[in-house]
Amino acid sequence: MNAPDTFLAQTAAAKPATGTSHYHESARAQVAGAATYIDDIPEVKGTLHAAPILSNVAHGMLKGIDASEALKMEGVRGVFTSRDVPGDKFLATFVHDEPIFAVDKVEFIGQVVGVVVADTVMQARRAARKVKLDVDPLPAILDPREAARERSFVLPPVTVRRGDPEQGIAGARHRLQGSLDVGGQEHFYLEGQVGYVLPLEQDQWWVYSSTQHPGEIQHWVSHALGLPNSAVTVECRRMGGGFGGKETQSGHIAVWAAVAANRLRRPVKLRLDRDDDFMITGKRHPFAYDYEVGFDDDGLICGLKLVLSTNCGFSADLSGPVADRAVFHADNAYFLGDVEIVSYRCKTNTQSHTAFRGFGGPQGMIVIEAIMGDIARELGLDPLDVRKRNLYGIEERNVTHYEMKVEDNILAPLVSRLEETSSYRERRERIARWNARSPVIKRGIALTPVKFGISFTATFFNQAGALVHVYTDGSVQVNHGGTEMGQGLNTKVAQIVADELGVPFDAVRVTAADTSKVPNASATAASSGTDLNGRAAQFAARQVRERLAAFVAERNHCEASQVIFAHGQVSTPTTHIAWEQLVDDAYKSRVQLWSDGFYKTPKIHYDKHTLTGRPFYYFAYGAACTEVAIDTLTGENRVLKVDILHDVGHSINPAIDIGQIEGGFIQGMGWLTTEQLVWNDKGHLATHAPSTYKIPATGDVPEHFRIELWPEANREDNVGGSKAVGEPPFMLAISVWEALRDAACAARGGHAVRMDAPATAENVLRAVKA
Ligand code: MTE
Numbered sequence: 001m002n003a004p005d006t007f008l009a010q011t012a013a014a015k016p017a018t019g020t021s022h023y024h025e026s027a028r029a030q031v032a033g034a035a036t037y038i039d040d041i042p043e044v045k046g047t048l049h050a051a052p053i054l055s056n057v058a059h060g061m062l063k064g065i066d067a068s069e070a071l072k073m074e075g076v077r078g079v080f081t082s083r084d085v086p087g088d089k090f091l092a093t094f095v096h097d098e099p100i101f102a103v104d105k106v107e108f109i110g111q112v113v114g115v116v117v118a119d120t121v122m123q124a125r126r127a128a129r130k131v132k133l134d135v136d137p138l139p140a141i142l143d144p145r146e147a148a149r150e151r152s153f154v155l156p157p158v159t160v161r162r163g164d165p166e167q168g169i170a171g172a173r174h175r176l177q178g179s180l181d182v183g184g185q186e187h188f189y190l191e192g193q194v195g196y197v198l199p200l201e202q203d204q205w206w207v208y209s210s211t212q213h214p215g216e217i218q219h220w221v222s223h224a225l226g227l228p229n230s231a232v233t234v235e236c237r238r239m240g241g242g243f244g245g246k247e248t249q250s251g252h253i254a255v256w257a258a259v260a261a262n263r264l265r266r267p268v269k270l271r272l273d274r275d276d277d278f279m280i281t282g283k284r285h286p287f288a289y290d291y292e293v294g295f296d297d298d299g300l301i302c303g304l305k306l307v308l309s310t311n312c313g314f315s316a317d318l319s320g321p322v323a324d325r326a327v328f329h330a331d332n333a334y335f336l337g338d339v340e341i342v343s344y345r346c347k348t349n350t351q352s353h354t355a356f357r358g359f360g361g362p363q364g365m366i367v368i369e370a371i372m373g374d375i376a377r378e379l380g381l382d383p384l385d386v387r388k389r390n391l392y393g394i395e396e397r398n399v400t401h402y403e404m405k406v407e408d409n410i411l412a413p414l415v416s417r418l419e420e421t422s423s424y425r426e427r428r429e430r431i432a433r434w435n436a437r438s439p440v441i442k443r444g445i446a447l448t449p450v451k452f453g454i455s456f457t458a459t460f461f462n463q464a465g466a467l468v469h470v471y472t473d474g475s476v477q478v479n480h481g482g483t484e485m486g487q488g489l490n491t492k493v494a495q496i497v498a499d500e501l502g503v504p505f506d507a508v509r510v511t512a513a514d515t516s517k518v519p520n521a522s523a524t525a526a527s528s529g530t531d532l533n534g535r536a537a538q539f540a541a542r543q544v545r546e547r548l549a550a551f552v553a554e555r556n557h558c559e560a561s562q563v564i565f566a567h568g569q570v571s572t573p574t575t576h577i578a579w580e581q582l583v584d585d586a587y588k589s590r591v592q593l594w595s596d597g598f599y600k601t602p603k604i605h606y607d608k609h610t611l612t613g614r615p616f617y618y619f620a621y622g623a624a625c626t627e628v629a630i631d632t633l634t635g636e637n638r639v640l641k642v643d644i645l646h647d648v649g650h651s652i653n654p655a656i657d658i659g660q661i662e663g664g665f666i667q668g669m670g671w672l673t674t675e676q677l678v679w680n681d682k683g684h685l686a687t688h689a690p691s692t693y694k695i696p697a698t699g700d701v702p703e704h705f706r707i708e709l710w711p712e713a714n715r716e717d718n719v720g721g722s723k724a725v726g727e728p729p730f731m732l733a734i735s736v737w738e739a740l741r742d743a744a745c746a747a748r749g750g751h752a753v754r755m756d757a758p759a760t761a762e763n764v765l766r767a768v769k770a
């Protein structure tokens, strides 16, 4: 689609591209149905379709697979299992504990034992249901606390300790003990998991995958097929949402399709049915918490002992770094002087839980926010006062429990500003008056902060590459290692490159993620897509610009530093030339018009055994004030008003950033209110479709939903002075859960409440009636 010339001219004359709310590069194509997702790609002649065969037992010995009935069905071309894997039968994960297809045991209901391949999708799916498994059941562990007791772990426990928490607790004026359970979350990306694998000549492979990590798909497919990485190319133009659920999980789908495609020497596509997607793929990790805290009369914490039992499911997947990030965020915004945090990475017979927006951060933060609320209610103080009292300091009380100094702390002014702009104090009084008069409907309010560490917890992932190609007509293509999942990464990268070259946004096109262009790229995750790839692309563009500047300087007898690139023009103190003309001249003078760029995040390091060091380049901050109402007879509840103040540094694209804040908040609200995953006592996930698993609907968006951006630039040298925005706002939704607890507490005459998450109507009612 070409924008009209007048539009191009307007953009060219306008401000720089960054800092403006340029529309998403795919917005028009997406609303027109013209944006291509994997299942829209025209199928190559001879394409076959695969469907997975699922275990229906949570734990047991797999003694046999009877596919005879399926093989007789119309259109069926074959059934493939572990025996058909030519390379390593285990996925190329960190821990190497996950079989591609179950080998001689099954470990959860939904584990994939093999695939059926047929001429059509429906033939394959129908046949997959006819495959019979012979399984000798074994006892299953479904609960993380039980797993911790049995020492059933996917990875060894980790303890972080500072000072003397026992002494701190024993010597404190007040003490509390508590426990809490917080549920997981299904990603519910609109586009389900899908992979399409095509054999090329001479044992090379082309893979289309809806994935946040094309490089990992390439690695996994080549590993399974017993081929070098270089034999496999993976492409992803965009995802219909990933949210962490396509950081590793998309690899399984691609590998299953590749194993079948390899046996049949035909292109094979595998698109999971939504129910199968629920049953097979990992979710946000559910957590169980036990804590003991000591505090003074003002609510200041004197000592804390915290146990985090992470439900990892049957294999390690990303659970190590997720559990680490939970430990790193168990302080949220608060200084914990004397503290011990024990993290159990529990192995249970469920789906292998995985990355999900926040990556353990939300699960770390929610418990300290629960503790803040508990302390306040114990002392009869306003929870906001207890929170403010415990915030990190500037000159002192400024080192985290993992020994990182918090250098960019804006918590106190940010929280105070939101307290004012949301009229928190007046509303608290108004709510108290309302609650005094209203016997059934009770209201609640909470203002909670967020401090979220930006960088991959696995330090080596914090690197990125990009390619910038300038063609002879002056148009520009950018390719970088990141992936587009709706978050606007490609839009921001195009803005950055446009400004670096001084050309209009529309002159820059970002192409599909492709492992044959930028190799070994990290997952697009940890919110650092723009920080990493935006910088790499900026460096690539800068090299092209510098070559052009040298060329112009030589021609016009000036210094390269005097050559200005802006508004599609290249100027020296005495000359002007249109960008297109300059590019053409430069090409004819054999100036290299393309370049690569590489970026690695500075300053970060940490010891993964003691979890100490500086894992994060900087922190992103925010705060949310949420007001809710509950019906004390039914437990039904609504979010009435939300005010957010969030820090994105100097925004590269305010509209996209505000969209990320809104989307993240609502997704977090879903996690903590209606989205309940229920496994029955056999380990069967009973909520495996939208009929029983409730994500927020448009009607759940609060009518009053105000978002303000913090005005200051990132204090660290990050691209354009910006800060990462993808995940941090998710955790602002903890204010919803705390506001619901506040309302439940009002219903109980001010008494403290235990309320597990999600705060479904049942859980709210239980809290009110406890
Ligand atoms: N926004 C949309 N629309 N779709 C998504 O899948 N994923 C989130 C966040 N925002 C996601 C999203 C997650 S989990 C992360 S880590 C970041 O986007 C990744 O992109 P970024 O690093 O470019 O912000």
Ligand code: HPA
Pocket (backbone or CB within 6 Å): 247, 318, 321, 325, 355, 359, 455, 456, 457, 458, 461, 523, 525, 526, 527
């Ligand atoms: N976030 C997301 N994905 C990751 C991380 C992280 O911190 N570390 C490794 N993979």
Ligand code: MOS
Pocket (backbone or CB within 6 Å): 212, 243, 244, 245, 247, 355, 356, 357, 358, 359, 524, 525, 526, 527, 727
């Ligand atoms: Mo996001 S959970 O880091 O993909």
